[in-house]
Amino acid sequence: MNIYLVAVLAILLASYLLDLVADLMNLRHISPGLPDEFKDVYDPLKYRESQDYLRENTKHSLVTDGLMTAITIGFILSGGFNSVDRFARSFNLGQIPTGLIFAGGLICLSRLCHIPFDAYHTFIIEGKFGFNRTTPGTFIMDIVKKWLLGALLGGILFSAVIGIFREAGPLAWLYCWGVVALFQLGVIFIAPAAIMPIFNKFTPLEDGELKTAIEDYAGSQGFKMKGIFRMDASRRSSKSNAFFTGFGKLRRIVLFDTLIQKHTLDELVSVLAHEMGHYRKKHVLTSALIMVMTTGLMFLILSLFINNRGLFEAFKMRDVSIYASIFFFGFLFIPIQTMLSIFSNLLSRRHEYEADAYAALTYGKPGAMISALKKLSVDSLSNLAPHPFKVFLDYSHPPVLQRIVALKKMAAI
Numbered sequence: 001m002n003i004y005l006v007a008v009l010a011i012l013l014a015s016y017l018l019d020l021v022a023d024l025m026n027l028r029h030i031s032p033g034l035p036d037e038f039k040d041v042y043d044p045l046k047y048r049e050s051q052d053y054l055r056e057n058t059k060h061s062l063v064t065d066g067l068m069t070a071i072t073i074g075f076i077l078s079g080g081f082n083s084v085d086r087f088a089r090s091f092n093l094g095q096i097p098t099g100l101i102f103a104g105g106l107i108c109l110s111r112l113c114h115i116p117f118d119a120y121h122t123f124i125i126e127g128k129f130g131f132n133r134t135t136p137g138t139f140i141m142d143i144v145k146k147w148l149l150g151a152l153l154g155g156i157l158f159s160a161v162i163g164i165f166r167e168a169g170p171l172a173w174l175y176c177w178g179v180v181a182l183f184q185l186g187v188i189f190i191a192p193a194a195i196m197p198i199f200n201k202f203t204p205l206e207d208g209e210l211k212t213a214i215e216d217y218a219g220s221q222g223f224k225m226k227g228i229f230r231m232d233a234s235r236r237s238s239k240s241n242a243f244f245t246g247f248g249k250l251r252r253i254v255l256f257d258t259l260i261q262k263h264t265l266d267e268l269v270s271v272l273a274h275e276m277g278h279y280r281k282k283h284v285l286t287s288a289l290i291m292v293m294t295t296g297l298m299f300l301i302l303s304l305f306i307n308n309r310g311l312f313e314a315f316k317m318r319d320v321s322i323y324a325s326i327f328f329f330g331f332l333f334i335p336i337q338t339m340l341s342i343f344s345n346l347l348s349r350r351h352e353y354e355a356d357a358y359a360a361l362t363y364g365k366p367g368a369m370i371s372a373l374k375k376l377s378v379d380s381l382s383n384l385a386p387h388p389f390k391v392f393l394d395y396s397h398p399p400v401l402q403r404i405v406a407l408k409k410m411a412a413i
């Protein structure tokens with residue numbers, strides 16, 4: 001048996017098993033007792049609901065991932081990649097258009113398989129727990145918009161990468177790194193003005209107590225920004241959030257309309273102070289740097305596998321090509337990606353504590369930060385007691401109880 005085929009199958013199965021083990025441990029870790037800290041915001045019935053929500057979501061993702069892994073393995077073993085390649089080549093176009101048809105065909109197939117699972121999640125699970133506000137019309141329009149945007153941006157990038165690997169010789173990976181990194185940073189730069197408005201409406205926050213309080217706080221921290229916006233998140237879900245987008249003077253503060261509805265002024269400013277903390281402590285810059293370094297590492301390793309005969313035989317391909325090399329390499333990169341994501345989650349959890357501390361110190365109201373965190377986690381029925389292994393693997397934020405403990409320690413100082 002081909003060694004690459006063994007490696008790819010082992011990687012797919014191991015990566016599913018890892019998630020399965022973490023999820024099962026997480027489910028067994030559910031504790032029936034409501035933590036003292038949450039007695040004022042949860043009643044036992046609502047707390048039980050949060051555990052049912054965890055069970056249903058876990059079951060859904062295990063079934064989805066299990067079936068998708070099985071479909072992928074079936075597709076590899078039955079020579080599905082070669083069939084798509086024969087189809088793409090039947091148009092007798094150049095390498096780049098053929099590559100675009102090949103990639104487009106595979107991505108469409110995979111997305112089509114995901115639609116029923118996504119619909120079940122949005123309408124059945126989120127609906128059952130009262131979160132869903134997405135209409136079937138919005139659901140379909142979102143898919144159409146995401147596909148068009150993905151085809152446009154992905155198409156440009158994929159063409160560039162194929163072209164560079166075809167022309168640039170041994171240093172191609174370095175040029176690809178430069179081009180893709182610039183593209184990634186460019187997307188972050190233009191997203192607030194050009195991409196996000198495709199999906200949501202952003203209206204400047206009206207004058208009033210809240211706007212003044214946010215501006216006063218931002219001013220006291222010397223924080224420059226373009227404006228404060230309200231986003232119509234309630235079109236899709238009742239869950240709430242806030243975030244910053246853009247760089248430097250172009251930065252915008254975005255508040256979900258659902259967040260504004262449910263929180264007090266002090267809680268809202270605390271949430272924004274936390275977000276500002278991420279900028280002030282250079283977390284945003286660090287994450288961007290890590291993203292750029294990861295891209296470089298990926299292209300360096302990819303360059304070692306371009307047109308690798310053995311890898312193409314594993315996928316039952318008749319002809320080698322740069323475009324298919326990129327896809328097949330993606331499977332080999334999964335373990336490295338898992339390790340990188342564990343590392344970036346670890347860093348991100350540290351950053352969350354630092355941003356919480358920044359908010360508590362600079363705004364001076366740790367109590368408001370704590371009550372905002374409590375409201376947010378009740379509001380989204382988040383798991384109060386995740387298993388440490390699940391946290392280690394998947395959590396970009398520390399469990400809420402640990403954040404509250406850290407904030408209380410600060411308040412006591």
Ligand SMILES: [Zn+2]
Binds near residue numbers: 275278351
């Ligand atoms: Zn944060």
